[in-house]
Amino acid sequence: xxxxxxxxxxxxxxxxxxxxxxxxxxxxxxxxxxxxxxxxxxxxxxxxxxxxxxxxxxxxxxxxxxxxxxxxxxxxxxxxxxxxxxxxxxxxxxxxxxxxxxxxxxxxxxxxxxxxxxxxxxxxxxxxxxxxxxxxxxxxxxxxxxxxxxxxxxxxxxxxxxxxxxxxxxxxxxxxxxxxxxxxxxxxxxxxxxxxxxxxxxxxxxxxxxxxxxxxxxxxxxxxxxxxxxxxxxxxxxxxxxxxxxxxxxxxxxxxxxxxxxxxxxxxxxxxxxxxxxxxxxxxxxxxxxxxxxxxxxxxxxxxxxxxxxxxxxxxxxxxxxxxxxxxxxxxxxxxxxxxxxxxxxxxxxxxxxxxxxxxxxxxxxxxxxxxxxxxxxxxxxxxxxxxxxxxxxxxxxxxxxxxxxxxxxxxxxxxxxxxxx
Numbered sequence: 001x002x003x004x005x006x007x008x009x010x011x012x013x014x015x016x017x018x019x020x021x022x023x024x025x026x027x028x029x030x031x032x033x034x035x036x037x038x039x040x041x042x043x044x045x046x047x048x049x050x051x052x053x054x055x056x057x058x059x060x061x062x063x064x065x066x067x068x069x070x071x072x073x074x075x076x077x078x079x080x081x082x083x084x085x086x087x088x089x090x091x092x093x094x095x096x097x098x099x100x101x102x103x104x105x106x107x108x109x110x111x112x113x114x115x116x117x118x119x120x121x122x123x124x125x126x127x128x129x130x131x132x133x134x135x136x137x138x139x140x141x142x143x144x145x146x147x148x149x150x151x152x153x154x155x156x157x158x159x160x161x162x163x164x165x166x167x168x169x170x171x172x173x174x175x176x177x178x179x180x181x182x183x184x185x186x187x188x189x190x191x192x193x194x195x196x197x198x199x200x201x202x203x204x205x206x207x208x209x210x211x212x213x214x215x216x217x218x219x220x221x222x223x224x225x226x227x228x229x230x231x232x233x234x235x236x237x238x239x240x241x242x243x244x245x246x247x248x249x250x251x252x253x254x255x256x257x258x259x260x261x262x263x264x265x266x267x268x269x270x271x272x273x274x275x276x277x278x279x280x281x282x283x284x285x286x287x288x289x290x291x292x293x294x295x296x297x298x299x300x301x302x303x304x305x306x307x308x309x310x311x312x313x314x315x316x317x318x319x320x321x322x323x324x325x326x327x328x329x330x331x332x333x334x335x336x337x338x339x340x341x342x343x344x345x346x347x348x349x350x351x352x353x354x355x356x357x358x359x360x361x362x363x364x365x366x367x368x369x370x371x372x373x374x375x376x377x378x379x380x381x382x383x384x385x386x387x388x389x390x391x392x393x394x395x396x397x398x399x400x401x402x403x404x405x406x407x408x409x410x411x412x413x414x415x416x417x418x419x420x421x422x
Contacts, residue, residue, distance in 0.1 A: 019139045022197050026130050026143065027150045028190030029090070033126050034154035035161065035183025036097040036119070037063070040104075041249050042162030043172040050110035060249045061377050062113045063120035068370035070124025071363050078128035079214040079360035086129045087195045093122045093129075094187055101177040112173065127366075128359045133197045135346060135358045136211035137204045141294075144342040145282040149275040152334060155248050156271030208350045211357040222356050223364075226348070229418060232411040233344055234365045236302060239404040240337035241369030242376055243309070243396060247326075247333060250389045257390030258322040270323065274330035278338050285343045291350040292419055296412065298343035303408040305335025309401040313394050329397060336404065340365060351419055 040059060048055035081089075100119040104112045134143040161182060165175045200211070214222070223230060247254065255266065281301055288294035309332030316325045345361040 019137070019143060021193065022133060023143050023146045025190055025193035025197060026134055026147045028186065029194055030127065030130050030147055031150040031154040031157075032183045032187035032190060033094070033123060034151060034158045035187070036094065036101065036180045037123050038155055038158035038248070039162030039165070039179035040116070040172075040176040042159040042252065043166060043175060044252055045172055048109070050113070055109065057377060058110070058113050059116050061374060063116040064245070064370055064374050064377070066117040066120025066122075067124040068367060068374060070121050071367035071370055074125050074128050074363040075219075075360065075367060076216070077125065078132070078363050079219055079357060081129070081132065081359070082213060083132065083199065086132055087191060090126065090129050090191050090194070091188075093125055094184075094191070096122045098177070098180045098184065101180045105171075105174040105177045109173075124366075124370075128363055130194070131359055131362065132211075132357070133194055136200045136208045138207050139286055140208065140346050141286040141342045142283050144346070145279050145338065148282065148334075148338040148341050149279050152275040152278065152330075153268070153271050156251075156268040159251060160265060160268045208346075209353045210355065211349075212355050214356055214360050218355065219360055222354055222360075225354075226352075226418065229411055229414040230361070230364075232407050232414065233340060234368050236336055236404055236407050236411065237340045237365040238369045238372045239400045239407075240305075240333055240340075241366075242373055243329075243333045243393075243400055244337055245370075245373045246376075246389075246393050246396065247330060250393070253389040254326070254393060255322075257388050258325070260322045260326075266323075270326050270330065273327045274334055277331050278334045281335055282338050282342045285347070291347045294343060295347040295351060295415065295419070298339040298347065299408055299412045299415075302336035302339045302344075303405055303412075305332045305339075306401045306404040306408065308332035308335070309397050310405075313397045313401075316394075332397075332401070336408070348415075 043056075045054075045056040045059070050058055097119050100115045100122070104115040104119070106112075107115060130147065131144070134140060134147060137143065158179065161179050162175055165178055166172065170178055200208070260266070285294045285297055288297060308328060312320070312325055312328040312332060315328070316322075320328075341362065345358045348361075349356050349358065
């Protein structure tokens with residue numbers, strides 16, 4: 001009997017060590033998180049102005065301010081977070097986010113804008129907590145690529161859910177809360193799965209280095225050592241974040257501007273194509289055992305993403321279909337965005353063998369990226385009351401695409417000089 005129990009326990013532990021278990025748990029948790037964050041963007045809130053400003057712009061900016069505040073806080077919080085604290089923190093953040101959506105429905109406009117700010121503040125920490133279960137493993141690229149696929153797909157799915165509820169005559173104020181309720185039970189299931197994920201094995205630690213909490217001194221020391229290159233990567237991430245966020249937050253307006261008929265399914269279908277391509281490209285790094293080669297590969301694929309972005313705009317002017325344009329632009333934007341998540345920081349730590357963690361580096365990049373997006377939204381609104389979102393987006397794709405490609409070339413040169421002996 002004791003032997004049977006031992007065998008059963010061993011098999012159970014093996015399941016929890018299985019990368020598929022970790023992938024499903026992480027993918028599901030972050031996928032469902034979007035159900036508390038994005039559905040409201042499916043609503044247009046047309047012809048509603050508060051203090052002379054478009055109400056939806058205020059909602060997007062408010063939630064983004066909360067989100068970016070969480071990223072700045074997360075530089076310290078996530079970098080110093082102990083593994084045993086992650087699950088409790090996840091549960092608290094999800095329930096708080098849903099409470100804010102409830103209050104969003106109860107509190108009249110424009111004061112309910114504050115609820116979305118607090119909603120973003122809570123959800124901005126979730127990614128770092130989930131990421132902590134996946135980094136420092138031999139299959140980290142595949143795991144984080146799957147995690148990134150979750151926010152590509154879920155962005156479209158959450159909009160589809162929001163559009164579906166609106167089509168069922170749910171009001172724009174109450175739709176975000178009801179969408180969150182639909183995602184609540186699955187979220188709890190996936191968080192429960194995360195609680196059983198085992199830490200990296202001895203072989204993982206030997207191959208990738210241990211990922212440990214970082215003190216303020218350790219964080220500053222790491223950044224000083226690789227600062228010029230890290231700044232370049234962060235700027236690239238900023239550019240990708242600006243374009244990604246514009247495409248995601250104003251998807252209904254972009255589809256309308258292109259003259260494409262909107263249905264709940266169109267948001268999901270386009271993102272499925274994008275996520276499929278991005279997963280394939282990002283996942284290739286897992287087959288590269290040499291950390292330095294994998295690191296440079298991620299930079300070169302990022303360069304390719306910016307080139308695709310520029311060519312997509314050019315193609316639209318010469319007959320490229322509207323649907324193909326949205327898919328290719330999404331592909332071009334997400335390649336560098338996901339590469340930073342999956343490979344750039346992961347392999348940099350593996351090459352240098354520094355005592356660090358991805359959470360710290362990602363939250364530095366995220367804090368800069370989302371701060372830039374807040375300023376972009378304000379800049380866009382105050383400099384011009386004319387011109388469509390689509391017009392602004394097309395110009396941004398070309399300008400930021402060229403700038404991103406140039407900075408990627410600089411990063412490749414810098415790290416080649418810095419890490420060539422690694």
